[in-house]
Amino acid sequence: MKLITHNVVGLGVAAMVSSLAGCSVACIIASTLLGVIAQNIIDAFSHEHRGRYTRRTRLLHSLEGVTALTLILGGLVAGSLGFDVGNTVGLLVALEASVLSHLLLDSLTPNGVYILGRRVTLARIPYDDPEVNIALQALGLLALAVAVLARL
Numbered sequence: 001m002k003l004i005t006h007n008v009v010g011l012g013v014a015a016m017v018s019s020l021a022g023c024s025v026a027c028i029i030a031s032t033l034l035g036v037i038a039q040n041i042i043d044a045f046s047h048e049h050r051g052r053y054t055r056r057t058r059l060l061h062s063l064e065g066v067t068a069l070t071l072i073l074g075g076l077v078a079g080s081l082g083f084d085v086g087n088t089v090g091l092l093v094a095l096e097a098s099v100l101s102h103l104l105l106d107s108l109t110p111n112g113v114y115i116l117g118r119r120v121t122l123a124r125i126p127y128d129d130p131e132v133n134i135a136l137q138a139l140g141l142l143a144l145a146v147a148v149l150a151r152l
Helices: 003-020 025-045 063-080 085-106 130-151
Strands: 047-050 053-056 113-115 118-120
Touching (some): 003 025, 025 047, 025 063, 025 130, 063 085, 085 113
Antiparallel strands (some): 047 053, 113 118
């Protein structure tokens, strides 16, 4: 899917999961920001350009790669912000859910993603299909609304 779709869904998922996990406001903000940052890291560092074609690589379009990214990035941020164990776990779970949303969305495209070394494709939707991207962005905003309502 398009990067804006990954950003909106990643933000919504991270906010919803951290909010439902009972994280502090600082943890929710950190996990939400990291959710968006991680989406951009995945796409910036895990594409290979060959002539006029671009394809995903296993580096960060794999279950193993995004889990490593979650542990490194989330661990560094939680440690630098001095989070307690509960908030650290909440941030890591929210960030993992956010990066897994990236894999789920990309698994809907013809090129798929890598799970335990195997390419997985759940559908053959073009990454730039406007209707699908808008619908997924709406779901991301819905997840964000759930996060806000859970904190009221």
